[in-house]
Amino acid sequence: MEEVDKILIHALKQVGTEVPDEVDSVRLFSSELVVQAVVSCLRVIDPGLGSALPSSLPPGMSARFRVGMSLAQACQDIGYKGELGYQTFLYSSEPEIRTLLMFLVERLPRGSAESSDQSTGKSVLLHKGIGAAMRAELSVPWLPPNCRLPHTQGPDELHHFHMLPLSVAHSAADSQPCKELFEYQRDVLPPVTSQISHQACVLSSLLEQHTAQCSAAQEWQHEWSSQGLLSRLTPQEYRQRKRCRLRQRLEEQLRSAAQSSSDTGSHSASDLADLLQAFRGCTANDNMLAKGSHFTHTQKFTFTQESAAPCPLPQTLPSQGNTQLQQQDELSSLQQQLQQLCSDVEQLTAELKNRTVTTAQVLNDINKRERENVDKHDQIQVKKKTIDLLPQADENLLKIQALVETSARKVLSLATQWEKHRAPLIEENRRLKEICRIQDMESSGKLSEIRSLHDKISVCTEEAKKKEQTYKQLVSELESLPQDVSRSAYTHRILEIVSNIKKQKEEIIKILSDTKDLQKEINNLTGKLDRTFAVTDELIFKDAKRDESVRKSYKHLAALHENCNQLIQTIEDTGSILREIRDLEEQIESENGNKTVANLERILEDYKAIRQENSALAGKISEA
Structure with missing residues (x-):
């Protein structure tokens, strides 16, 4: 049992139970330690069920009974079939606690079982504590600010979500950061916390900035997946073409606005012309500034x-006394x-x-x-030509008809020539359309493959990031683990336990086989004895009718047979009594292990404490 207790204690430490170093057996577990171990296992097996249970016993006896009943019900909910009640936790016995802990350790998830050969690190306990705190916070219902109590969320912790613009230097996603940008970030650009006067707005501003960057990246990814791939350009070329188109549209808008302003004679035409020239990157021409502003x-x-009306110059210098008056005038x-x-x-x-x-x-x-x-x-020209043709109308009509006929013949000849050229052109057009259709189908297939590859790349990237984080965490935990503990020691101990179990099983099988052989021998002897007595009884009974001495022998034979049966029955009764004695001794040992007397004393003390609590409550009720 020592090896089993060590394995149980090691597994309990893995799930976060604070077992003291001097406790090396289940026999030394106190009620508080039993409750803590059971709650820790329940929180790992079923977090929703274990998070509502306290990890320690309350001071009041009635509350202790309620906690014990809750733990017993939780253990039965996850599949424990044995007898379980509040007495198992408050007045614990070694066999019951060992059986319960073995069941809980077997029900632990595989991740916890596989990590049982490693010691518990502070990071694992910290992560579990953070997760439990987050689950507890999420289980609390949300309340409006006006309905919140001061001890839950104070008014000092409430702030409006106010965002201020931040100045953050960033380069394009497809370009390398340059030296000037690095120097600007290092020497000129102030930190984010210095750009905002009110510190309560730092978090909201950072969240808004990050959301804007994420949305811009997502929009660019969507635009590139829907339109950029179809253009068959690189991302740099696609951005450059988009920038050029935007610049052309702005230039057209400015040109149309400047033209309309110049047609209406507005004084803002020159300003628009200057803006257009500045947008183009060159200085305005002199002819564009001819009108002036x-x-x-x-x-x-x-x-x-x-200049047309210059002021007359004084002929004589004024005196100093009249200088101020002249200046005012x-x-x-x-x-x-x-x-x-x-x-x-x-x-x-x-x-x-x-x-x-x-x-x-x-x-x-x-x-x-x-x-x-x-x-x-x-x-007028049309009418004049028509009037000039009126004096010779017949000749002109004949000429017009001749011209129409010659034009019709030309049209027919051109049509025949066009038909000759049209047939190969139509065939060429159809062939080119078929080629384009095949190329479009191939390009669409390749485009779908590229999109699927992009999706696979994004999924693989996320998986690689997760695995990298897991790898770093495992490396840090491995570095924090003690180096003197080896897996081979635990493996050797497990193999020793398995070999001992095999030896015990072989001994049990040997004892059972010996018992079966003895039972067979006893049955054979009993049958042989009965048959011998029947034959002897028949022989002597025949002679007893004629001889008095043989009759006495028959009586002695019957008495001997009866005494032997009594002796055999006495031996069987003795064996059954010895078995009952051994069973009673085992029960006495188990009762001694269950600490029955100590538990009875504790029950009496708890009963007295409950009576005192009830009397105190009754007194308070009567006073109220």
Whole structure:
């Protein structure tokens, strides 16, 4: 049993039970340790069932009885068939606890059984604790912020999901990071925590930034799978072509806007022209700036007015006393002139706008009338040619008919020639269409293969990442394991146990065979004895009728046979009594192992504690 207890204790340590080092047998398990071991095994076997059970006994006796009943019910739910109750955990006996622990260890998952040759690391216990805490948090129902209690989620932990933009330098997915980008990230770009003033917004901003990057990558992957592969271009070429198309569309929009502004005479035409030239990457031409903007006209007009009316220079130098007065007079006169110039500029600007609108209307009318004149001129030419042909109508009709006939013959000859050329062209067209159809089918098949390969690559990549993480975790656990424990020692011990079990089985088989042989011999002797007595009885009984001495011998023979039967019955009774004695001794030993007296004393103490609790509760109820 020592080897069995060591294996059980080792398996219990693997599932997270804190068994002290001095405990090396199930006999030394206390009630608290039994409850902890059973709960640890139940949490590994069925997390949903074991997470609701406490891992330690409460102080109150009634609560202890409830915990014991819950553990017994949980063990029966997972398939335990033996007798089980609260007394198994509160007043434990060694055989019952060993049987229960052996059942729970056998029901552990294969992953836990395979890892039984390794010692428990702190990382494994930490992961299990994190998982249990997450399951406990997920089992709690969600409540609105106004309904939450202060001890569950305090108001200081609640923040609005407010996002702030982050400046994160990143390169294209298909390009290598350059040296300038690395230097910019290292020397210029501030950290993310420094870009946001309020620290509560850091997590939400990072989540938003990461979501945007993931969505952009997903959109690009979807676009490349649906359209990029069909273009038969590389990702760089596809991006370049898309960028060029976008640039052309912007340029067309700007050109159309600049043209419409120039037709209407708006002052923003030059600004749009400058923007178009800047978008193209070159400076604006002089002819495009011929009209000039509103600011240039205003500035030019101001300078021309000032040059046309220069201020007269003083003939004599004024005295120092009159300098300030002259300066004020000059300043006031200059301000009046400036106001007059500004009003003149506004009037001229309004007149210029009106003249521009009028000019545009006049130009539209001129263009419209020119188009009407061209149409009328064409009609006049047709009518003039028709009138010139009227004096010689018959001759002209004959000429027209001759021209029509010659044109018809030409059309027929051209049709015959076209038919000659058309047949091989149609055949060539059909052949090329068939080739294109075959190529499209091949390309679609290859495209589907490429998509399936992409899917397989993504699945293999995820599996490789998971296996890499598992490998790293196993390597770290392997490094943390003690190096002095070897698998061969456990294998040797298991082989020794198996050999001992084989020897015991051979001895049991030998004893059973000996018992069967003895039983057969006893049966043979009993049959031989009965047959001998029957023959002897028959012979003596024949002679007993004639001889008195033989009659006495027959009586002695009957008495001897009866005494032998009594002796055999006495021997059988003695054997059965000895067997009962051995059974009673085994029961006494098992009862001594069950600690019956100590358990009875503990039951009495618990009964007294329950009575005290009941009396205390009754007193509280009466006081209330």
